[in-house]
Amino acid sequence: MIQEPIVVQPELAAERFGLRPLRRSDAGLIAMYAADRRLAEGTRTIPHPLPPGAVEAYIARSLAEKRSEDVWVMDGSERGHAEVLGIVSLTRMERDQSEIKYWVAPAFWNTGYASEAVSAIVAANPHRSRTLFAEVFQDNPGSARVLTNTGFDYLGDAEAFSVARGATVPTWTYLRKMG
Numbered sequence: 001m002i003q004e005p006i007v008v009q010p011e012l013a014a015e016r017f018g019l020r021p022l023r024r025s026d027a028g029l030i031a032m033y034a035a036d037r038r039l040a041e042g043t044r045t046i047p048h049p050l051p052p053g054a055v056e057a058y059i060a061r062s063l064a065e066k067r068s069e070d071v072w073v074m075d076g077s078e079r080g081h082a083e084v085l086g087i088v089s090l091t092r093m094e095r096d097q098s099e100i101k102y103w104v105a106p107a108f109w110n111t112g113y114a115s116e117a118v119s120a121i122v123a124a125n126p127h128r129s130r131t132l133f134a135e136v137f138q139d140n141p142g143s144a145r146v147l148t149n150t151g152f153d154y155l156g157d158a159e160a161f162s163v164a165r166g167a168t169v170p171t172w173t174y175l176r177k178m179g
Helices: 024-034 054-063 113-124 141-149
Strands: 018-021 069-075 086-092 097-104 131-137 153-162 167-177
Touching: 018 113, 024 054, 054 069, 069 113, 086 113, 097 113, 113 141, 131 141, 131 153, 141 167
Parallel strands: 097 131
Antiparallel strands: 018 069, 069 086, 086 097, 131 167, 153 167
């Protein structure tokens, strides 16, 4: 039996699901969702097609003791939903700042899950950040609404490389000052 490493990362609650640290056992569902081209193309870092071992490597990095990103799973199992509904993460930046990233499995798009997850992270502020940043592709207005619905302000336009698209894509950047 493989011993799960101890992760000092709080479990958080949203209205319809819990937010918990990643587990190695999440690999199958994450791989199934991340293999969907629509999901991969909505992110900067998920490749399409998804290479063998990519999800396991992502989970190993997320569980490493020395990591810059904390990852939570949107876990709906206590409410009779899927064990993995999506992912939300915080990456530490300089000067008490963090970047928030999230995705929801395509089967659960337009359910409000992303807004609930981002709201829970903002409320808990586990990195004790003074400012949170986020970036979404301009062809994904739903993700932009998640940010505006959770108190983020539009900062400006930029662009970022999407591995799945193999191209640089226009983005909108948002920030949220944390009290």
